[in-house]
Amino acid sequence: MAGDAAAHGIREVDPDGTILLIGREPTGPVTRPALSKKLWTDPDFAFDQVWLPTADDTGAELLLGESVVGLDREARTVTTDAGLTLGYGALLLATSGEPRRVDGVEPSGRVVYFRTVRDYERLRDLAGGDRHVVVVGGGYIGTELAAGLVQNDTRVTLVFPQETLTGHTFPAHLAAHVQRRFADAGVTLVGGTRVTGTESGADGVTVTLDDGRVLAADAVVVGTGIEVDTSLAGGAGLAVDDGVLVDEHLRTDDPHVWAAGDAAQYPDRILGRRRVEHVDNATTMGTQAGRNLAGADEPYTHTPFFYSDLFDLGYEAVGRLDASLTTVEDWHEDGFGAGVVYYLDDAEPDRVAGVLLWNVWDATDRAREVIATQRDVRPEALRGRIR
Template sequence: MQYDYLIIGGGMVADSAARGIREHDTTGSIGILGADSDEPYTRPALSKKLWTDSDFGRDQVPLGTASEADAHVHTGTRVASIDRSNSSVTTDTGERYEYGTLLLATGAEPTRIELAPSPRVVYFRTFADYRALRELTKTADHIAVVGGGYIGTEIASALSLQGVKVTLVTSDAVVGGHMFPPSLAAVFDKGFADHGVTVRRGTKVTSGAEASARVQLQLDDGSALEADGVVFGLGVRPSTELADAAGLAVDDGIVVDQFLRTEDDHVYAAGDVANYPDAVLGRRRVEHVDNATEMGKAAGRNMAGAAEPYSYTPYFYSDIYDDGYQAIGTMSTSLSTVEDWKSVGKEGVVYYLDDEAVVRGVLMWNVWEGLDEARTLLAEKKPQTEQSLRGLI
């Protein structure tokens, strides 16, 4: 089979890229090869709205890529190799697809320990994982969630709202302590306790096993944890194997230029897997939905001849219980912070500054405006003071 535009990866990047292509080329053939069992869908809903919004159903998760972008979506299709010299790819079942232009939207794979996935062991990433976890909640009284980052905290809060007993295991001394200043982390941590979540702080899971319809986890503090099931949210690693084997530059992601092209003019990369030169923040790789949709569309437009630099700086967001935040740049307590609260832990802005007092990240807690101001502040790259930042957003 042959496509004018071929996309490897069937996620939100693929959907956005197909739509971007259609903005410039209404007739060229588009093929999407996705290893996922489902056609492209909105990933944030898997840990947010599907659990918290009774009006949001599973039928609202698919993005309608095939019909709305006139794309041929091949699900359950895993690409084994790329032959750049012949502009073709081969799947693990031996099928060969030729392309005019190729987009690598291979995303990322969840980090795993030596415990195989099963109906009771979920490495949360896909729509199928959501369905498996929903099924598990029908019989499980107690579920362990491993990981105190975005996915772990969102899933722990979602499960606790379903009436399931939840134990959250985090390496942080306080939940969110790697991202939030102490004043906010304390409030964030307390929110889980207030909702009945048992938190095992300052420890990691070293191994696990299934036995007698239970999952047993060993922790590095010498203790053990037993539950009816476990959900892992330990971060992800970019899926760069295909690009690497094809001789493309890889460095914590597939290296692309400002047009999202690899060193091969006929091969692009976008989304979680792309290491790109952000116009404001510098070269980096971003794993959030805003980047996936905006970068995917930009890549699609450029594949179809737009030749436009990707100059957008993405933001990210999360919702936990009654609180939510949006942020842009680097959120890490390895940086110093300036906090500007209307009410601590209720509404305010946290600025993250480097050793030269230059703002490198902005967190807006229960504040839903200010992204443009934050981008401008980050782009200025000028030293700031507590006085200059207060009241800015």
């Protein structure tokens, strides 16, 4: 999605320059959040709506199913795993990452590490018909997939390391509410546990847990985050540290190379240097990087938000959501119907580190303002700041 946005950003500045997008996936850019959300939960969202019309909108050429394995900064060329060498005037690294592997869990026809369109199609084939799918991971992808699958005639067991689902992110009683919602929907919750191995067969897969239990399933889907891919940048001598390091213009320490999206560690104007793996960051940063590739030389000033939808529960958030931080809660409706949770920065006690908007919409700009300017973090000063 960052690459697609970059192509559009280039065209905002340069209507004529040639654009080539190279991607290891065999399919073109897609609306990636739909793979774990709308395609499972919105009957009006058709599969063909997932594709982004990059080539039609921007005239970019797409080279798909190939990985760039070499970067020669002096010659300004990249080389693919198929042996193709291409020159560039300006280069964007939007390499994102690969699904984080779980020791003992090998991918197979029945074990899917979820990331791509092909992964979605494979999981669709394995789900439904009252089949049993074990979901590994209690973060964004794991929870979204568990919610989507159970709404599509699938028996779901969700295995996650936290004692309470989302307990590492939300205050304890809100996390307990989310966990009850999953249980009420029919998801079997196995918390405080990790998967240590799987064994696939013709008729199913067995899943071994670290407490010795063994689960029988039709399929396993793993959603435990990504390992960011900095190999190309690091191999070319660019500065990397949990991401490719860029300045406020998204430029690396090479004047002809930029980075954007999941793989870019950038200086956020409000939150400080960080790396963000969410769609708002991919699209806004990608657009700005594209503009700068075309010569705009503008700073990236956007602080991204992120969101998730779980059954009838939905939220948007800005900044750091960490249940270990002190929180101030401001519930506007009883029973967690709607409200705001402010996470206080323990390192800087007079600052808000993050804002959770629970069923509160069109308020991300106000959340950014609170994080940037609010210095009175007493509960009575924070409650009512965002309604």
